[in-house]
Amino acid sequence: xxxxxxxxxxxxxxxxxxxxxxxxxxxxxxxxxxxxxxxxxxxxxxxxxxxxxxxxxxxxxxxxxxxxxxxxxxxxxxxxxxxxxxxxxxxxxxxxxxxxxxxxxxxxxxxxxxxxxxxxxxxxxxxxxxxxxxxxxxxxxxxxxxxxxxxxxxxxxxxxxxxxxxxxxxxxxxxxxxxxxxxxxxxxxxxxxxxxxxxxxxxxxxxxxxxxxxxxxxxxxxxxxxxxxxxxxxxxxxxxxxxxxxxxxxxxxxxxxxxxxxxxxxxxxxxxxxxxxxxxxxxxxxxxxxxxxxxxxxxxxxxxxxxxxxxxxxxxxxxxxxxxxxxxxxxxxxxxxxxxxxxxxxxxxxxxxxxxxxxxxxxxxxxxxxxxxxxxxxxxxxxxxxxxxxxxxxxxxxxxxxxxxxxxxxxxxxxxxxxxxxxxxxxxxxxxxxxxxxxxxxxx
Amino acid sequence: xxxxxxxxxxxxxxxxxxxxxxxxxxxxxxxxxxxxxxxxxxxxxxxxxxxxxxxxxxxxxxxxxxxxxxxxxxxxxxxxxxxxxxxxxxxxxxxxxxxxxxxxxxxxxxxxxxxxxxxxxxxxxxxxxxxxxxxxxxxxxxxxxxxxxxxxxxxxxxxxxxxxxxxxxxxxxxxxxxxxxx
Numbered sequence: 001x002x003x004x005x006x007x008x009x010x011x012x013x014x015x016x017x018x019x020x021x022x023x024x025x026x027x028x029x030x031x032x033x034x035x036x037x038x039x040x041x042x043x044x045x046x047x048x049x050x051x052x053x054x055x056x057x058x059x060x061x062x063x064x065x066x067x068x069x070x071x072x073x074x075x076x077x078x079x080x081x082x083x084x085x086x087x088x089x090x091x092x093x094x095x096x097x098x099x100x101x102x103x104x105x106x107x108x109x110x111x112x113x114x115x116x117x118x119x120x121x122x123x124x125x126x127x128x129x130x131x132x133x134x135x136x137x138x139x140x141x142x143x144x145x146x147x148x149x150x151x152x153x154x155x156x157x158x159x160x161x162x163x164x165x166x167x168x169x170x171x172x173x174x175x176x177x178x179x180x181x182x183x184x185x186x187x188x189x190x191x192x193x194x195x196x197x198x199x200x201x202x203x204x205x206x207x208x209x210x211x212x213x214x215x216x217x218x219x220x221x222x223x224x225x226x227x228x229x230x231x232x233x234x235x236x237x238x239x240x241x242x243x244x245x246x247x248x249x250x251x252x253x254x255x256x257x258x259x260x261x262x263x264x265x266x267x268x269x270x271x272x273x274x275x276x277x278x279x280x281x282x283x284x285x286x287x288x289x290x291x292x293x294x295x296x297x298x299x300x301x302x303x304x305x306x307x308x309x310x311x312x313x314x315x316x317x318x319x320x321x322x323x324x325x326x327x328x329x330x331x332x333x334x335x336x337x338x339x340x341x342x343x344x345x346x347x348x349x350x351x352x353x354x355x356x357x358x359x360x361x362x363x364x365x366x367x368x369x370x371x372x373x374x375x376x377x378x379x380x381x382x383x384x385x386x387x388x389x390x391x392x393x394x395x396x397x398x399x400x401x402x403x404x405x406x407x408x409x410x411x412x413x414x415x416x417x418x419x420x421x422x423x424x425x426x427x428x429x430x431x432x433x434x435x436x437x438x439x440x441x442x443x444x
Numbered sequence: 445x446x447x448x449x450x451x452x453x454x455x456x457x458x459x460x461x462x463x464x465x466x467x468x469x470x471x472x473x474x475x476x477x478x479x480x481x482x483x484x485x486x487x488x489x490x491x492x493x494x495x496x497x498x499x500x501x502x503x504x505x506x507x508x509x510x511x512x513x514x515x516x517x518x519x520x521x522x523x524x525x526x527x528x529x530x531x532x533x534x535x536x537x538x539x540x541x542x543x544x545x546x547x548x549x550x551x552x553x554x555x556x557x558x559x560x561x562x563x564x565x566x567x568x569x570x571x572x573x574x575x576x577x578x579x580x581x582x583x584x585x586x587x588x589x590x591x592x593x594x595x596x597x598x599x600x601x602x603x604x605x606x607x608x609x610x611x612x613x614x615x616x617x618x619x620x621x622x623x624x625x626x
Contacts, residue, residue, distance in 0.1 A: 092616075185511050185520035190618035214542040218533050275506075275527040276449035331618040336521035351518075355454070358521050366524055367537055370545035370623040377582070 004433035011429040013422065014394035018383045020428075021194040021391070027327035029432060034310050035060030037436035038249070039141075039148040039161045041312035041321060042066050042076055044335065046145065046182040047093070052110060055093040058323055059137060059149060065089050066147065069110045070097050076137035076149040077112050078440065088134075112136045113443040130442045138441035144173055145180055146312070146319075151438040164247035164410050168255070168306045172314055176298065177345040181337035183319065184358065187365035189332050191373040193380035195311075195324040198332055199424065201372060202307040202315070203244055203252045205415035206395060208233040211375055215367045219272035228272040232259040238414035245420075246411040250309025250427040252420035257303050264293035267300040274359040280352045288349040295349040298339055299356040301364070309424055317361055328380050334369070336361040393421040447527045448504040454518050457506065460570070461593055461609050462514060465562040469569065475561045478571050478596065481603055486554040486575075489625055494535040497625075502597060502604040507531050509610045509626065523615060523622060534625065545623035550581040552624065558591075567598035568606065579624060588626060589613055 010017040020026055042057045043066040054067035056079060063079040065088075079087045081101040088099045088108065098115055100107040107115040112134040114127055125132075137149035141158040143166070148158050155161060162169065173179045191198075201207065208230055209216065216234070220226035232240050241258035260266045271277075281296060288295045301316030313320040319335040336358060341350035383391070396402045396417035403413045413419040469475060481500070488497040501507075509523035517525050526534060537543050558574040570593065577588040590612040596603040610626045612619075 185515060187511065187521060187523065188616070188618040189622070190620040192620070211544065214537045214540040214544075217540050217542065218537040221533070221536055273447070273529055273533075275447050275525060275530055276454075278446045279450035333618070338519075355451070355518050358517065358519070359525060361521050362523075362525055366622075367533070370621055371543065374545045374582075374621060374623075 007429045007433045011425045014397055015390040015392045016425055018386070018389055018391060021196060021380065022327065022383050024327045026432075027194070027324070031060035031062075031324070032438060033432050033434065033436060034428065035324070036151045036438045037155070037431055037434070038152065038310065039150045039155060039158050040310065041146060041308065042137075042140070042149050043147045044145055044183045044319060045074075045142055045147060046180075046340075048074070050095065052095045052097050053093075054089070054096060054110065056089060056091070059151070060324060063087055064137070064149075065099070065110075067110050071111070073111075074140050074142060074147055075110070075112065076140050076147075077108075077110070078135040078137075080135065081106055082114070082132050082134060083117075108134050111443055130444050133442040135440035135442060138439060144169070151440065152436045153439055154437050161249060162308065163249055163251065164408060165249075165251040165253065165306060165308055168253050168304055169314065172302060172304060172306060175302065176339055177341040177350070178343060180340060181317075182340045183335045184338045184354070185336055187334040187336070187362065187369075189334070189365065189369060189373055190325075190329070191332070191376050192329050193373075193376040194327060195322050195330040196428075197376040197379055198322045198330055198372075199307065199310060199313075200393070200421050201376070202313045202320075203254045203305055203420045204418070205233065205237060205242070205244060205254060206418065207372075207375075209237075211371050212368050214371065215364075218367060222273070228270060230256075232256065233415070237416050240415060242415045243412050244415060244417055245406075245413075246423040248409060248427075250424040252307050252424065254305040254415065255303075256415075259303065265296060267303070268293070268296035270303070271300045271360060272363070274356065274363065276356055276359055280356045284349045284352050284356075287352075288347045291346045291349065295346045295353050298346070299353050299360055301360055307420075309427065316364060317357060318364075330376075332369070332373070334361075334365045393418040393425070397422065445529050445532075447529055449506075449527055451518075457508075457607065458516055458518070460564070460595065461607070464570065464572065464593075467562070469561045469563050474569070475559075477603065478561045478569060479559050481596065481605075482556055482559060482571065482573055482592075482594070485605070486556055490552050490554055492549060494538060494625065498531065498535055500605050501528065501531065501608075502599070502606045504528060505531065505605060506607045507534075507610075507625075508607065509612065509622075510615055512616045513611070515615075523612070523619070524610075538625075543623070545621055548581070550579045550624045552577050552579045554578075564595055564597075569596045569603065570594070571596060575626075577624075577626060581621070581624075586620065590615070 048068045057064045057066045065077040065079045083106050086103045088101045105118045114132045140149045219229040242256040245253040284295050285292045305315040307313045311322045321333045323331040338354045403419045507526040511523050555576045556573045560572045562570040564570045574591045579586045593609040595607040
């Protein structure tokens with residue numbers, strides 16, 4: 001069958017076919033045609049700050065070692081011995097100039113070059129041949145600390161791929177001292193469902209008051225004025241100033257910042273109670289002087305979701321990564337971030353901000369995301385009903401004036417609209433129908 | 445209710461839970477008292493009696509599940525780090541009728557073993573135990589395992605739980621629906 005006709009049959013304007021979430025053959029194609037064909041988020045530079053630092057990651061299902069090599073260059077090496085295929089690195093992070101396979105002792109430099117094999121006289125080949133060097137992702141680029149890789153030789157430069165999403169990413173970073181953050185461990189969650197269920201949800205303003213009702217109740221249980229957390233989704237969220245925006249290339253944005261007054265301290269006032277709040281808030285107010293309100297706002301969750309297709313969602317203060325495991329299994333990693341205040345913009349309050357910020361970042365994974373993950377699993381179970389073929393994402397479609405094209409080419413719609421989902425599915429269909437020129441690189 | 449957590453609290457917590465004594469409390473009655481308290485706690489959780497379970501905890505307490513072995517809560521996020529107020533939030537949320545990750549609720553049985561009771565500072569005791577929680581939910585059975593470090597303190601003639609550190613053996617891996625109280 002013609003592939004583009006096939007995928008047109010699965011993704012309609014208003015709905016998608018259940019099989020895109022359930023079919024193992026489609027999932028396998030995604031690993032090349034999506035995860036091989038576009039820039040995929042791999043790691044944050046603060047996870048590999050020094051030469052020879054490494055962490056393991058995945059590009060789709062491909063096991064990788066993301067490292068800053070001995071020369072300081074970022075690389076994404078295939079974690080696969082060129083001899084028999086075993087993973088050569090079994091630690092999740094560390095600092096190493098060479099990697100030795102535990103099976104037969106083949107050893108590689110962290111540039112990917114083969115250093116040597118035991119008893120080479122038993123081989124007739126020339127081990128200087130590039131085919132014995134580790135495969136690696138041919139293009140690895142960083143955008144302000146966010147490391148991406150792609151196998152697609154024809155992909156545009158990373159900055160162009162990010163396109164309009166760069167603006168909110170810049171704004172998210174620039175609220176921090178020095179315009180940067182550092183990753184500080186993660187809340188790691190697994191769900192038995194397709195990876196796209198998480199990406200579909202990443203900009204979904206329709207589910208909030210239903211899926212997260214218990215969280216909204218909890219955050220406001222002691223509040224005389226119950227407007228903490230995501231309370232702005234109650235009532236008529238489509239009439240609130242927040243909005244969804246589609247940027248192209250599958251990227252989208254939920255901007256909730258217009259919901260509250262634009263002044264220092266306003267973001268912090270949205271936070272519910274957190275462990276350590278009384279002491280650290282008081283000390284920040286007492287010691288940080290004119291930077292105090294900015295410091296407190298940095299302990300509060302930023303009210304944006306910036307979703308970079310296919311596997312990154314910058315939301316609150318988290319860097320969330322979606323990692324497919326199987327057609328019906330996905331890992332989501334909610335990397336927490338901390339403030340790094342090298343120029344002392346916060347008057348010495350950075351450690352206090354981080355002590356508070358670690359606790360604020362535990363709230364949503366504990367009391368919100370668990371409910372999302374169970375709903376994703378329930379979708380996967382529901383989709384076992386094979387005769388009931390369609391999944392709808394048509395909220396806002398066909399209503400005059402609701403979805404608005406912007407001069408920059410982006411699309412804006414009210415907060416609960418599913419336009420972003422329809423658009424990333426259209427992009428998914430385009431990518432699944434195309435034939436990307438993908439390849440690995442090896443050291444010469 | 446105010447959070448009691450401040451830098452001194454964190455310092456003391458990290459110090460206490462990173463270096464365990466070697467020699468147990470010699471008094472068998474004290475050890476038996478601790479065993480009974482831990483078994484009672486496990487039973488209340490298995491029975492879903494969360495308010496009764498909370499009543500075992502001190503007014504200033506911490507329920508802590510590190511995200512890395514020995515992770516420092518000041519510098520990194522934890523799977524959970526609840527002071528008393530947030531622990532009450534956690535129990536409140538489960539009772540709203542809208543916490544979908546626990547609707548229907550998990551059925552659990554907990555097995556505790558290897559209970560060791562060490563002296564702490566003042567009237568406190570430090571207790572270690574190993575646990576297996578067998579959880580059935582939504583058609584599947586799942587095992588959680590690890591060890592707990594607890595600090596108990598004598599108050600008005602009874603021991604209260606001041607700190608419960610739950611050390612999952614897979615704390616730094618992807619956890620499926622960690623919405624139950626461990």
